Amino acid sequence: MNDRKQHVIRMAHQLFIERGFQATSIQDILEYSGISKGTFYNYFSSKNELLIALFKALYGSMETSRDELLIGQDRADLTIFIKQIELQMNTNKKNKLITLFEEVFVSNDEDLKQFLKEGQKRMIQWVFNRFLELFGEDKRPYLLDGAIMFLGILHHNVKYYSIANGSSVDISPVVHYSVHRIVTLLNDAANAGEQLNKPEQMSTWLPDASKPNEVFKEKLYHIIATLKNSLDENQMKSIELLDFIQDEFLHSKKSREFLIESVLCSLRNDQTLDQKTVAKLDQLVKDYFVRVAEACEQSNK
Amino acid sequence: MNDRKQHVIRMAHQLFIERGFQATSIQDILEYSGISKGTFYNYFSSKNELLIALFKALYGSMETSRDELLIGQDRADLTIFIKQIELQMNTNKKNKLITLFEEVFVSNDEDLKQFLKEGQKRMIQWVFNRFLELFGEDKRPYLLDGAIMFLGILHHNVKYYSIANGSSVDISPVVHYSVHRIVTLLNDAANAGEQLNKPEQMSTWLPDASKPNEVFKEKLYHIIATLKNSLDENQMKSIELLDFIQDEFLHSKKSREFLIESVLCSLRNDQTLDQKTVAKLDQLVKDYFVRVAEACEQSNK
């Protein structure tokens, strides 16, 4: 991504933190980041698009550093989970993510709304999957309820603890407290055999969650994250290649098959990567283009 | 309150439910309720003021009917509490209160924000007080945390249960489920002796909660609500008198002492009212005016 464009995002973020999203006018952003209106609308098609770009950047880095905490660790270790939650809560606080979130959650822009919902859903799914690893398969029926309630407890506790103790207070005790509570809560629900939401229904929650394209994107995201997690900062080329693939699929209307093919070719020759995972990626992409081609034929009939 | 004014509030509410607050322009409200712009700004000083008036009306009626459920009942009966919560959740849903709430919670209008925060705080305090009655004094240290977590669990469960099962689904099982969970949660926290927020600090939470004026307003509200609860619809005069006092104190910069005095005089002669409570009200008002007079002298020095 353009250097200048990222600069604008950073400057806007600063203004959003200081005054909020609604209260920051485009004019403010232009003056603060020293660009003209024309350039702004060359980068972003609207103010909301800028916000989405900002969220993507923040969430992306948050999710990777959160996932990095798991590398080489026992996935069933509760203390690691606590560290992951603390990390996310602190990033939220630092970037005033929650405030921004709330401010625009109910908005007239359907795209923005959908994007934010998707983010919430991803968070619930992540907690659910971690709970599976932490509490085991036999608790599965109760873990979706658990994930939902955990986030409810956590957010409320953080919110009012911050009000009572000042927003600069250490959030760690709140996270510990909330995790302790959810452990008991899960046992309680399992003992009582009470269930509100069935985990199997999770995929049908959000309207387009069951669309093949969304499933593809999620798989793609997961595989690429796995590959990236196995790399360190010295292997910039490989990381860039993976990022390129992800970007090409997520942000272009029409992904350029020949480009992606050649990138995959490079990856297959990269000895530092786990070739089993690369093969998975290869297959996934192949299936995708087959499906696109079929859909294309179908519509030409 | 003016008939016409209430009509405007009702029409606006309808539009807010259909399209949301931000998406409803003042022009829309004017056309829909058939008044002119001049009249609108004669009634409300701004669009936000209208929203506050709407919230006040909705909250007011919700709180009274919620409190009515307790009359002549065992205050320690959990099933009554469940009924009260169900009532509030259903009112929320019917009036799209939560959506409206979220939409304007982070707003530029400091007054509106303060008003909404006050409402949330009142809700937490109400749950805390009910928990005291339900679970007893010995659990007190854990009941503020409990109230906060209960609302977090409840709102999250309702939200995602509605997403999964359609917004017209019966909310009752969610309330039962959430109440069951919080009971265990409270026992768990008490057993572990873990505490996040001290109930004594509750009054200092919101900036002006400790201001004498706010304490006064709360006491006033409570006494008047008690008196009103003992009346039925046939005693309109008494209700109007009580409403007048409340309105005079809450909405006027300078309450007219002579008017309030004469209203109190009428109330003292009203045999249908509990004269012990009326005496309390009398004393409260007397203290208030003494304090105002003192403050006035102080500033004239």
Next chain:
DNA sequence: ATCTGTTTTATACCGACAGTACAATTTGCG
């Protein structure tokens, strides 16, 4: 250094919006 295509800038503009100002009209009430 010159040509060429792209990016950036400056500026004027549009429509929608919240809120103001005010003179003209209607309404309600003694």
Next chain:
DNA sequence: CGCAAATTGTACTGTCGGTATAAAACAGAT
């Protein structure tokens, strides 16, 4: 009826998000 208050209609201000476009700055290839 007469008068004061409420109501109306309309025109206005300033701000906002977003569009349009011509001129200027820039960058890479020859």
